[in-house]
Amino acid sequence: MTSQENRRITDLGTLKAVSHPLRMRLYRALFVARTATASQLADQVDEAVSLVSYHLRKLADHGLIEEAESQSTDGRERWWKPASYGISVQEEDLKGAPELLAASAAFGRTVNEQRTELHRRFLDERLTWSDAWRSASISSEWLPRLTAAELTDLGAELEAVLEKYDRKARAAEEAGDTEGRENVAVHLHAFPYHS
Incomplete structure (x- = not known):
């Protein structure tokens, strides 16, 4: 059952696993979808199903995602879901561990690049959204x-x-x-x- 709490990442292996750009995209897509198959996620990230399956298994190996109840009668394809409400990396868990600090920086850069891409895509496609959605969007500093x-x-x-x-x-x-x-x-x- 999906934990209703954030998963606090404190170990190097998990931090490295989620810092991989494709894995982070898959984690985000799965978080939004709530449950999905490798095929569905492969369509979203435009990658081969075999590659997506491999990276989903790596995320599962680190407890970031888990198998979900099948949503189809087919039964041949695995369904996945996030294992927790979200993930977090806390500064106090990195103190005195240079390898964790370096991995955290890589994680932060991966997340920031993907966030920037999401925002850039919205800016490029903003006229495809209704007036209500364009007015509701927020950009402030x-x-x-x-x-x-x-x-x-x-x-x-x-x-x-x-x-x-x-x-x-x-x-x-x-x-x-x-x-x-x-x-x-x-x-x-x-x-x-x-x-």
Whole structure:
């Protein structure tokens, strides 16, 4: 059964496994789909089913995804689902471990590149979306001067709000309320920088 909590990644092998660009794309696609087969995911990422199957098994080896109940009568193809509500990498788990720091940086770059591609695709395709969706989309930048403690509090509050909306949407979908729903990407970055 899928855990309702985030999976906190603390080991090098799992961090390296999910840092692979195709595996991260597959994890994201599976997270959005909730359940899918290798064939369905291969269509989404435009890769061979055999390659996708291999990478799904690698994600499963590290406990990031797991087999799901079959959604078809065929029974020949495996169905997959995320093993947890999400994944996270926490800075305190990386202290004193240079190999984890390096793997975390690779993970961050992979995730950032894919997030940038999602946003670029929206910008390129924005006229294909309705006025309501274009108006609802958000693009803003704030440059406050905060303490580390204030940034920690801000992050916790933003995460709580996003989790509230995500869980509410999931419950509505499970109840059959899918009218007008689209996949929405919300990317937050908050970090210190030197001016």
